[in-house]
Amino acid sequence: MSTWSKLPxxxxxxxxxxxxxxxxxxxxxxxxxxxxxxxxxxxxxxLGPSKATVRGGAVMxxxxxxxxxxxxxxxxxxxxxxxxxxxxxxxxxxxxVAAPSLDVAPGDDFPVRIDLRMVRPMSTGAEPLVQxxxxxxxxxxxxxxxxxxxxxxxxxxxxxxxARRDRKHFQQLLEAxxxxxxxxxxxxxxxxxxxxxxxxxxxxxxxxxxxAANAPATNYEMDHDVKFxxxxxxxxxxxxxxxxxxxxxxxxxxxQLEIRNRDQKAIRHLEIGLALKDTSGQEFFAxxxxxxEPLAGKGTxxxxxxxxxxxxxxxxxxxxLEGMSGFVNNVEFADxxxxxxxxxxxxxxxxxxxxxxxPEEQRLVxxxxxxxxxxxxxxxxx
Amino acid sequence: MKHPSVEKLALYDGGxxxxxxxxxxxxxxxxxxxxxxxxxxxxxxxxxxxxxxxxIPAGVQWxxxxxxxxxxIRVGIAASDAISAYGKPNDxxxxxxxxxxMAVLTFGLVLMVTVGYWLNAVKKSEQIAAMRPPDPxxxxxxxxxxxxxxxxxxxxxxxxxxxxxxxxxxxxxxxSAGARYVDEDTGQITVNNVYVE
Numbered sequence: 300m301s302t303w304s305k306l307p308x309x310x311x312x313x314x315x316x317x318x319x320x321x322x323x324x325x326x327x328x329x330x331x332x333x334x335x336x337x338x339x340x341x342x343x344x345x346l347g348p349s350k351a352t353v354r355g356g357a358v359m360x361x362x363x364x365x366x367x368x369x370x371x372x373x374x375x376x377x378x379x380x381x382x383x384x385x386x387x388x389x390x391x392x393x394x395x396v397a398a399p400s401l402d403v404a405p406g407d408d409f410p411v412r413i414d415l416r417m418v419r420p421m422s423t424g425a426e427p428l429v430q431x432x433x434x435x436x437x438x439x440x441x442x443x444x445x446x447x448x449x450x451x452x453x454x455x456x457x458x459x460x461x462a463r464r465d466r467k468h469f470q471q472l473l474e475a476x477x478x479x480x481x482x483x484x485x486x487x488x489x490x491x492x493x494x495x496x497x498x499x500x501x502x503x504x505x506x507x508x509x510x511a512a513n514a515p516a517t518n519y520e521m522d523h524d525v526k527f528x529x530x531x532x533x534x535x536x537x538x539x540x541x542x543x544x545x546x547x548x549x550x551x552x553x554x555q556l557e558i559r560n561r562d563q564k565a566i567r568h569l570e571i572g573l574a575l576k577d578t579s580g581q582e583f584f585a586x587x588x589x590x591x592e593p594l595a596g597k598g599t600x601x602x603x604x605x606x607x608x609x610x611x612x613x614x615x616x617x618x619x620l621e622g623m624s625g626f627v628n629n630v631e632f633a634d635x636x637x638x639x640x641x642x643x644x645x646x647x648x649x650x651x652x653x654x655x656x657x658p659e660e661q662r663l664v665x666x667x668x669x670x671x672x673x674x675x676x677x678x679x680x681x
Numbered sequence: 682m683k684h685p686s687v688e689k690l691a692l693y694d695g696g697x698x699x700x701x702x703x704x705x706x707x708x709x710x711x712x713x714x715x716x717x718x719x720x721x722x723x724x725x726x727x728x729x730x731x732x733x734x735x736x737i738p739a740g741v742q743w744x745x746x747x748x749x750x751x752x753x754i755r756v757g758i759a760a761s762d763a764i765s766a767y768g769k770p771n772d773x774x775x776x777x778x779x780x781x782x783m784a785v786l787t788f789g790l791v792l793m794v795t796v797g798y799w800l801n802a803v804k805k806s807e808q809i810a811a812m813r814p815p816d817p818x819x820x821x822x823x824x825x826x827x828x829x830x831x832x833x834x835x836x837x838x839x840x841x842x843x844x845x846x847x848x849x850x851x852x853x854x855x856x857s858a859g860a861r862y863v864d865e866d867t868g869q870i871t872v873n874n875v876y877v878e
Contacts, residue, residue, distance in 0.1 A: 363842070385836050394827075394838050397872040412871060414826075414839040449876070492848065499823035502852040504877060506817040554854065587853045606854035613824050655849050658861065658870040665868035 329362070330427040338372035338436055338444050339379065342408045351428070356421050360428055364413040369406070374438040376403040377459045380451035382434040385417050392419075395434060395449050399458035400658040402439075402681075453568065457629045460639050462659030468642045469663065470679050481679075482672050489664045492656055496583040497613035508550055508607045520548040520619075527556070530574075530626040530653065532644035536562035537569055537627045540599070546620045550609045551575060554588055556602040556625065565633040566594040571602075574653045575610055576622035584653050585610050587628060626650060684716055685709060694723040818877045822850035822858035829858070829875045838873035 331341060345365040352359050370376045378399040385392035396413050403409045417429065435445030437455035445451060473481045501508065527542030542556040554573065560566055573586040590602050612618055630638040645654045656664075667675045685693075685706055692698050693706045710716045820829045824847045828837035840847060840862060847860035856877035863870055 383838075392829075392834075392836050393876040393878070394836055395872075395874045395876070396838065397874070398869065399872060400870050410867075410869070412841045414841055416828075416835075416837040416839055418835045420834070449874075495849070497824065498850070499821065500850060500852045500858070501819050501821045502854060502856060502858065503817040503819050504854070504856040509816065509819060584849075584851065586851060589853060589855055604854045606856070608852065608854070655851070655861075658872070661848060661861070661863050662868040662870055665863050665865070669865065669868065 330430045332430060332432045334433065337433055338370065338374075338376070338438075339368045339433060340371050342367040342369040353421065357418055358421055358428065360415070360417045360419075362413060362415040362417075362429065364415075366411045366413060367408045368411060369408045370403045371405075372436075372438065372444075373405050374440060374442070375405070376401055376409070376436055377439050377462075378437040378455035379411065380434040380445070380449060380455060381411065381413070382432040382446075382449060383413070383415060384430040384432065385419065385428065392417075393449070395451075397451070397454070399455060400462050400662050453631055456637060457639060458658055460637055461657035464639065464642060465657050465660045465663070466679065473676065473679055478672060478676060481676070482667075485664060485667050485672075485675065488656065488660055489668065491652060492661065492664060494652075496581055498583050498585065498610050498618075499613055500585050501609040502586065503607050505605050506607075508609050522547045522552070525551075525621070525623055527554075528622065528624040530624055530647075530650050532627060532640050532650070534638075534641055534644050535627045536560065536564075536630055536632075536638050537566070539571070539625055539627065542623075542625055544623055546623070549611055549618055549620060550607055551620055551623060552607045554602075554604050554606070554623075556588065557599065558590065558594070558602060559599045560594050560597055562632070563596040564636070565596050565598075566630055567591075567633045568631040569594070570628040570630075572626050572628040572654065573608075574624045574626070575608075575620055576624070577610075577618040578621050579618075581618075582624070582649075582653060583610075584655055588625075593633065624653075626654065628654075684713065687719065690716060690719050691723050694720050694727065818856075820852060820856055820858040820875055820877045822852050822860050823847070824850065824860070827858040827860045827873050827875050829877050836875055838875060841871060 331344075333340065343366075347363045347365060349360075349362045349364065351361070368379065378397065378401055380395055380397040383394040383396065385394070394415065396411060398409070398411055401409060413431070415429065419428070432448075433445055434449050435443055435447050435451030435455060437443055437452070437459055441456060441459065443452045443455070469481060469484065472484055503509075522545040524543050525546045527539070527544070529539040529542070531539075538559045538561050540557040540559055542554065544554040545552040551573075556571060558569070558571075569590050571588045571590070572584060573588060574582050575585045576582045586608050588602065588604055590600070592600065594600050610618060610620065627640070629640075632638070640650075640654065645651055663675060663678065666678055689698070689702070689706065690710075693703060693710070696703075698706065710720055816831050818829055818831045821827065824840070826837055826839040826847075827850075828835060830836075838860075840860070841864070848863050849861040850859070852858045857874055859872060859874040861870060861872045
């Protein structure tokens with residue numbers, strides 16, 4: 300029996316131990332499904348303090364898995380998405396854990412943490428509580444492997460393109476102006492990341508948002524239409540022409556947008572970033588609005604969404620919205636090419652604050668914070 | 682000429698009329714030979730009774746006995762009136778009692794109305810519950826993690842133990858919520874998402 304073929308057995312044994320400790324029959328409770336031709340394999344699995352308990356007619360699973368995956372392919376892995384499927388949990392019960400901005404050489408391992416809590420009714424069926432599947436792997440040549448049920452290919456590719464853009468930006472800065480300029484730029488990036496407003500965001504696709512616990516008991520806030528202000532990027536292939544949403548207190552409802560394709564190429568998918576502004580003047584990135592209909596070259600389209608967003612300060616204090624702005628986050632053309640904002644596009648002050656940093660920029664900032672400038676320079680020279 | 686009734690003449694002779702009736706009757710009897718004869722007859726009868734009372738055992742006071750007998754007769758008449766009026770409609774006031782059949786019938790009616798109302802209320806509440814749309818599934822992204830819940834079931838992807846605070850949280854209007862974490866030691870990025878279908 301090879302090392303890799305033993306792994307499912309080890310995993311099953313771990314689950315059996317987990318079940319015994321908790322006093323819950325978890326036979327086949329967790330299932331890790333990797334396809335036979337998977338470029339990744341499970342090198343190790345530590346379930347740590349995971350436990351499952353029964354409360355009344357419900358099962359509560361508290362899973363803390365430290366997983367190590369090994370790159371069995373001949374290419375460098377740049378990103379991975381694992382799909383977590385939980386049966387009988389509300390509305391599909393899907394989750395994912397993604398690890399972007401990787402650089403894993405063939406034969407090397409890398410860690411993935413899964414910290415999941417789930418409550419679902421007791422089931423007499425034989426299906427596992429949670430299935431873990433490989434949704435996608437992105438390689439350094441931007442090739443992709445996986446079922447792509449979550450559109451992981453698009454997201455992993457956008458992250459990788461952003462990573463290349465930002466690495467190139469810092470590398471050019473280092474080469475052209477030296478370490479001092481690099482340090483200044485990385486400190487500026489660190490400052491932007493630290494200064495981002497801390498908010499919690501909720502969304503319902505349709506229907507009314509359930510009443511918030513801290514909603515005012517007597518003041519009924521009337522809806523009012525608010526027009527979008529657009530943060531224009533010179534290089535964007537899509538122009539936002541008009542847009543509005545209804546705002547009531549801390550909720551923004553039913554965003555509507557008019558968009559125009561400035562490029563000759565047809566568009567398959569685009570994503571618009573939404574920034575919200577509260578009555579204190581604070582602006583923060585909160586949501587994305589995807590458009591998944593084909594948009595012909597030079598064509599226009601209307602985007603109507605029925606979702607409702609609610610935003611509050613982290614910690615629970617309530618805020619009152621008064622405005623919205625939008626910007627084009629990324630575009631996927633019908634021919635498979637992508638557009639992401641360039642560093643020049645987002646260099647403008649307001650956009651630089653609102654557009655979320657790439658995972659790679661966050662990683663480089665953390666490297667500098669933890670190990671210093673020299674480690675960052677060495678990383679950029681790789 | 683109208684003569685007083687025999688009963689009134691008897692009461693006149695016994696001295697049991699009111700002073701006004703006694704005065705009016707004395708004027709009539711004084712001028713009416715027929716009524717005088719009637720009074721005389723009653724007086725003779727009274728003498729005969731008195732002679733009879735002498736045969737009553739010693740110690741028995743006739744007057745007291747007669748008063749008690751009259752009182753008993755009045756009590757008996759009042760009781761008879763009360764029994765005959767029992768259960769009949771009385772315009773003067775409420776019915777003083779209820780027959781047991783009426784009580785059973787009333788109880789049955791009240792029970793039937795109550796059960797009917799309760800069954801109807803239960804059915805209506807079930808209909809309202811069936812008409813009400815299910816609670817919307819809320820997806821939430823916060824620094825502590827991402828999750829979705831419909832009130833009874835939930836799925837939460839928590840922040841890794843080493844990174845309590847998410848660096849970036851966001852939602853998508855197609856019904857997903859995401860949180861991005863940076864590992865303090867390695868700098869590795871983890872992005873957790875939940876998806877509402």
